Amino acid sequence: DPILTYTVSGYQSTDDNSILSGALSRTVGEDVGVYPIGQGDLSAGANYDIDFTGADFAISKARLTVTAASGQGKVYGEADPILTYTVSGYQSTDDNSILSGALSRTVGEDVGVYPIGQGDLSAGANYDIDFTGADFAISKARLTVTAASGQGKVYGEADPILTYTVSGYQSTDDNSILSGALSRTVGEDVGVYPIGQGDLSAGTNYTIDFTGTDFAIAKAVLPAFTFADASFVYDGTAKSLKATGLAAGATVTGYTNNDQTEAGVYTVTANIAGGRNYEDGSQTAKLTIKKAKQVISFSAPEELGRDAGTVALDVHSDAGLPVSLSVDDPSVATVSGTELKVHRLGTVKITATQLGDANHEAAAAVTVTVRVVADAGAKLPIVVHKALSPNGDGINDFLTIEGIQDYPENKVTIFDKSGSVQAEIIGYNNRDNVFTGKESRDGTYFYYLDLKDNGVWKREKGYFVIRR
Numbered sequence: 001d002p003i004l005t006y007t008v009s010g011y012q013s014t015d016d017n018s019i020l021s022g023a024l025s026r027t028v029g030e031d032v033g034v035y036p037i038g039q040g041d042l043s044a045g046a047n048y049d050i051d052f053t054g055a056d057f058a059i060s061k062a063r064l065t066v067t068a069a070s071g072q073g074k075v076y077g078e079a080d081p082i083l084t085y086t087v088s089g090y091q092s093t094d095d096n097s098i099l100s101g102a103l104s105r106t107v108g109e110d111v112g113v114y115p116i117g118q119g120d121l122s123a124g125a126n127y128d129i130d131f132t133g134a135d136f137a138i139s140k141a142r143l144t145v146t147a148a149s150g151q152g153k154v155y156g157e158a159d160p161i162l163t164y165t166v167s168g169y170q171s172t173d174d175n176s177i178l179s180g181a182l183s184r185t186v187g188e189d190v191g192v193y194p195i196g197q198g199d200l201s202a203g204t205n206y207t208i209d210f211t212g213t214d215f216a217i218a219k220a221v222l223p224a225f226t227f228a229d230a231s232f233v234y235d236g237t238a239k240s241l242k243a244t245g246l247a248a249g250a251t252v253t254g255y256t257n258n259d260q261t262e263a264g265v266y267t268v269t270a271n272i273a274g275g276r277n278y279e280d281g282s283q284t285a286k287l288t289i290k291k292a293k294q295v296i297s298f299s300a301p302e303e304l305g306r307d308a309g310t311v312a313l314d315v316h317s318d319a320g321l322p323v324s325l326s327v328d329d330p331s332v333a334t335v336s337g338t339e340l341k342v343h344r345l346g347t348v349k350i351t352a353t354q355l356g357d358a359n360h361e362a363a364a365a366v367t368v369t370v371r372v373v374a375d376a377g378a379k380l381p382i383v384v385h386k387a388l389s390p391n392g393d394g395i396n397d398f399l400t401i402e403g404i405q406d407y408p409e410n411k412v413t414i415f416d417k418s419g420s421v422q423a424e425i426i427g428y429n430n431r432d433n434v435f436t437g438k439e440s441r442d443g444t445y446f447y448y449l450d451l452k453d454n455g456v457w458k459r460e461k462g463y464f465v466i467r468r
Helices: none
Strands: 033-038 055-059 062-068 073-075 085-088 112-117 127-132 134-139 141-147 152-154 164-167 191-196 206-211 214-218 230-233 251-256 264-273 281-290 296-299 303-305 310-312 314-317 324-327 333-336 339-342 346-353 366-373 410-415 421-426 443-453 456-466
Touching: 296 346, 296 366, 303 339, 324 333, 333 346
Parallel strands: 062 127, 073 134, 141 206, 152 214, 230 281, 303 366
Antiparallel strands: 033 055, 062 085, 112 134, 141 164, 191 214, 251 264, 264 281, 296 314, 310 339, 324 346, 333 339, 346 366, 410 421, 410 443, 443 456
16 A cells, blocks of 8 residues: 555644654555545644544556467367466466456367457456457368378279378368379389379368379289209208299299208298299298208127226217217216216116207117126125115115126025024115115124026125114
8 A cells, every 4th residue: 555645734833744643544455446544543743633534545456468378279170278378467466366267269160260369267356457369270180191002003904093091080071071083103114103192182171191102013924933842851061942944034033041051941932033024923932951860879898897997988979969878877887978987896778869959860879788797706796895884874774785786586694693694685686675784783794695697506605894
């Protein structure tokens, strides 16, 4: 509020406005309207009474400047956006929250320019709006017209109707709004002719984005020729197929996927240039390269002494691929690479395998038998271990008799110092028919080992110790 002013008359002597104190006041209120001005606390001191004549204090509407934003519009067929504007001139803490209503534009949905008006936009009782309008533009929508690919004819035929696909219609519009047709570059000789938009039109509400393609006038079909499947066996050299029986003037321009070395089935394509009178063409055939067979050669000594240690084995595949070895009884001997390591008496079967590779079939497995025998001076062709430890740790859990598997006709009798028989085992085999000593005390025990060697029964006597 401004300071409320007034005029004064009736001063005595030299008195003037300096004797006054306080100020006028008005009825409280800030909205637009008329508010009476009263004396308030205005005083002239102890020497004067005041005769006060009031007046009205008027609050008039402020002016808001509302300007429609420029550049507003839409593409044909879209929904109207909310019309935007800028505002200036708010008083105190007022802001956009005092506004109600919205701008509006002239009605119409076709392509064109439509003025934006104030509509029912209002700033309430305290403001008048100074409105500046703008134009709302509806621009053309874009139709995408794509000439269908693969259109053409054989030389001498009449042109077909040129076809296309359309996307981008708005609302309920469809192909019925189109007029005119596509066209192609003039010409009737064999060749390729670009397809253009011609006089195809979508009316006033659309712009056409056109994608053309080629219209092909083709040569005559290439006559059939011979390109047959063939099969070979892998031998490390390249194998190939060949096309024959081509029509006059036609030539092979090249093969795809031909000249293969590795085993497999290949689809080979013969690419043909048709020359002056025929279209280019191609034909496929299967080139098969079968895996080669391989054979393992394996020789090993029939017998080895118990102290033979590590022995090199002569084993290989005729394909030059690495051979794998395995044994049936690793307690007798084990293999590492192509070496055999002897551990104890017995017979071991060594099997050589080669599983093949991309170019070779798996080889037939070859098995040789090697017998680890006792020294020539041994009484029996077996060795009885001198210790037994039945404590379940997997070491010497039973009485091991090396080589006993080769003499299935055998009998082992075990007795203690007093001659009391502890066990009598027929067909001892170091597997499931053995003496474990679990029921016997620690100490020294004696045995008779009877076995049939080359049809003759032989006996060996000895002792062993049980210690847990």
